[in-house]
Amino acid sequence: MSESMKGLKRTHRCAELDSANVGKIVTVMGWVQKSRNKGGIIFVDLRDRSGLLQIIFEEADAGSENFAKAEKLRAEFVVAVVGRVEQRAGGINKNLKTGEIEIRATELRILSESETPPFPIEENSKTKEDLRLKYRYLDLRRPDLQRNIIMRSKAAAVIRNFLSEEGFLEIETPILGKSTPEGARDYLVPSRVHPGNFYGLPQSPQLFKQLLMCSGYDRYFQIAKCFRDEDLRADRQPEFTQVDMELSFVDVDDVIEVNERLLARLFKEIIDLDVQLPIPRMTWQEAMDRFGSDKPDTRFGMELQDVSDVVKDCEFVVFKGALEDGGSVRGINAKGQGSMPRKKIDALVKFARDYGAKGLAYIAIQEDGTVKSSFAKFMKDEEMRALIKAMGGENGDLLLFAADKNKVVYDVLGALRLELAEKMELIDKNKFNFLWVTEFPLLEWSDEEGRYTAMHHPFTMPMEEDLQYLDSDPGRVRAKAYDIVLNGTEIGGGSVRIFQNHVQEKMFEVLGFEKEDAYERFGFLLNAFKYGVPPHAGLAYGFDRLIMIMAGMDSIRDVIAFPKVKDASCLMTDAPNVVDAVQLKELGIDIAEEEQM
Template sequence: MESIKGFKRTKYCGEVSLEDVGKEVVLTGWVDTRRDLGGIIFVDLRDRTGIVQVVFDEKMGEELLDKADSLRSEYCIGVRGVVEKRPPETINPKIKTGEVEVRAKELRIFSKSETPPFPIEEGINVNEAVRLKYRYLDLRRPDMQRNLMFRHKLYQVVRNFLSQNGFIEIETPMLTKSTPEGARDYLVPSRIFPGKFFALPQSPQLFKQLLMVAGFDRYFQIVKCFRDEDLRADRQPEFTQIDIEMSFVDVDDVIEINEKLLQTIFGEMLGIDLKLPLPRLTYKEAMERFGSDKPDTRFGMELVNLTDVAKNCEFKVFADAANKGGSVRAINAKGCAAIFSRREIDALVEYAKNFGAKGLAWIAVESDGLKSPIVKFLKEEEINEILKRLGAEVGDLLLFSADKDEIVFDVLGNIRLEIARKLNLLDKSKFNLLWVTEFPLFEYSEEEGRYVAKHHPFTSPMDEDIEFLETDPAKVRSKAYDIVLNGTEIGGGSIRIHSPEIQKRMFKALGFTEEKAQDRFGFLLEAFKFGTPPHGGIAYGFDRLCMLLLGLDSIRDTIAFPKVKDSSCPLTDAPSEVEPKQLRELHIKVDVVR
């Protein structure tokens, strides 16, 4: 293998252009393809910027041609040569460098390559486990390189905007205290303190609040966070957040600066002029209209409340739900009665059962009348009112859910998304952003038998709802807000509690004893004694934001070295067993039941 010494790159492959014709360049990269036409060899040389064609000609000597003849895909090489204009008939309009080629004068082979386990090319159809095992090869592919360079640029856009708007980037600790109120912590044993553990941060929440107490007014950090939870396409055990906190603000102030940040991101990354202000929905309105607190507004199919119509009807399922504190709601899948078969409608009924439904009532509006198992239980005036409210026309399919509100919302919210997928209504080139505000402060956990924080225990209640903290927790709304893009939450935050008294009342409402609150959050409560400013902030899922802006289906395609579904790393085979000596030093005994 040859040395790089005295062989300094002067140009990236994808940057060679007509302006370089007649100039000598030194290029480095990997052999993408090689073509031998007898007496002349063409090599497509690839680096992170693209591909350029290199020509090895027998006129430059047999030794150089023989050396070029030994090249194979993914050899790592360097070339010195002169840029020439391609003959018109050989111009390749598909690549950026298609009007030029490099006539080689010198070739260095830095290292050879075995045959890769999959082609290093765009859009390959290869099992993801194989791609992740050989991630360093997967990352050579042009689409993966574009993804990571997009991510790099997004980092810079965010940093520049926040810096220019008075935010200070401050790092917070990676080894911190376990506060198990959300997802499971990743724990790190302490060698110095036997039996005690650090936790990797689920977010820098408490530290950024302390920075506000410290007077740093506007803070941000692009930070790694960790949650020991099951994976989905848009989740990872370690992920990146854009973390922001501000002092002397209320909800409108935080939303205003973040809308400008989003406008800058969309403008600089996608060339889209984002119109401000963005729409806002309260949590209550979002649930009632879309059955979701992260509504996808790229299509209609909104929920319609029919509870009052159903109260006195003879269809027992509807009447029971309407008269026992639940609701009856429906959506109109426009035109679907004409295109969905009975089997497809039955499949929707089965799909609804995944979300707690006992069934899914339906009415198909056809030219010769209504077809449905339920119309015989409905009076003519009830049917007419239902058709009117749903704006029903011939060809429409009306779908109904009747149960507790939370089940009805979950069922119809997911059914509308499933139908949108079937009808190809989820256009990835369209970007619908909106804020969801006034979330409930608490939600009841059947598992724990108590109220838990909907977001986290430092979220401020709405001023007018503070009086209900002890008497009616379910009624308390919060100063919390999520930013939603195409039905996916990309960020969320809140105005924080800055009053020690209200923070103590919040802990009490969550069932914390004074001792438990002091043990877990005593340092925060102590800090609040020393003049805490009103403050609030937001955190964005950076990986998820990249995924959506790039129109991808998985955040794994925006992360250099991601984990898979069981939180393991196919590349490094982590997690793995460690030496007994390491365990002894940490005072840990492993007792695994297999």
């Protein structure tokens, strides 16, 4: 059965009604959440995106025909109901926005029937995600997912309105772009008109937004689709959304200032959170030294301590060796964990090894002041005492040390700190700690490629005072780059850009690009730089991740309407799929032999 809605017009969404409407005749439409016959009265919970509304059918009001139809209603049927708003007879339901009222139905149309869905449409579904993704159109009916998608839509609107007020223009940049093999892997699109040639889908609108600054657009933004053909992790998707912006005639502080106000507006309007401005700032070096991370979670302490000086004369070869190799010895103090069983400590050692440590030294201070330690035998008593003191160690504390190259020490202790905080339940989930991390290194050495690579991207401006080291000591050069971190997650980042051609060419040289090669890839940008470029800077947020955090979700799939899974496929549409041979022929491409079946 599928009746027409002809002659009916919806007057309200379900949860737009309340006791102020009592007495009114209304027409509502939606999905049957549940239906039950209780003593000759049929109770239906009707659902639409606004919420639930109780409908009651009694034969005396609805007439026998409508009542008979109502008896057939099952979950997910789509219906239109005409009726009168009444105070709820059966007592108020405080869990429901519409809990004070109900609709006494006088007319019912079944617009669409439903088979029994493969899983119930309800909050906090326990159904396996794969099944939910296959039936994403049903999964998306669940109120929690609807709240996320609606939040996402509202957040985009708040961002757009704020940026418009601030003089930013939203300008669309191409999706069919040029493949530039620096950074992650591009998705490619074969050209039919130019066989053997390919478009690249953009990993970000970086070059285009810089060109727009060259063109005088002054303030640009875009909520832009970006693409990376990488192996997926839990919080990655082959296509993702960036809130991307660029400003002319600005320096670091200007970008930070406008973005702080943006964040404050966004979090206030979407989750009613007051963001304290200004947001604290920390240099990259300080973040690494104190938290072992360039995106520190500052909701709790347990900071790293550099004890290199304290142990520099000891005989423990692990410490000694690390220091001799130019590394360091650092520790964290897990307060009150001194009595952790050996097995759990061993698990921490294994955890540390997974992050690249050769081992993990520890001092477990018992409640009675005695000490268990993996390396006490190599240390003099006074050295141990000095070490404990330097770590602020008290009875009952567990001190954990890593000794290695700085990078390894940071990685290990940074990860260990988060792991312990989770276990020790140190993290206040209601806190929203924002932090700017600034003065990133411009370059990082890649053992794999045997050259420096850009930490941010090749267009990032070095700090003026470090320009002198670009040739002699490139690793020392800091960049005018900044990340915005929320509760230990990087939600955005950006930089001041190089706007002088000679600096940009120098940068490519340091990165080991042949000049020819750089022009082949980025020639249009380098050429643009010949015709008057304003100083400019920008920032981009990972929009999916930002909404994930605001919505309190653990996966970005919960804030994307139609996400893909780990192998970059869509379980609902079965994309990617095999296409007709004629399509490939038109594109002038073949499936490589070894891939054919």
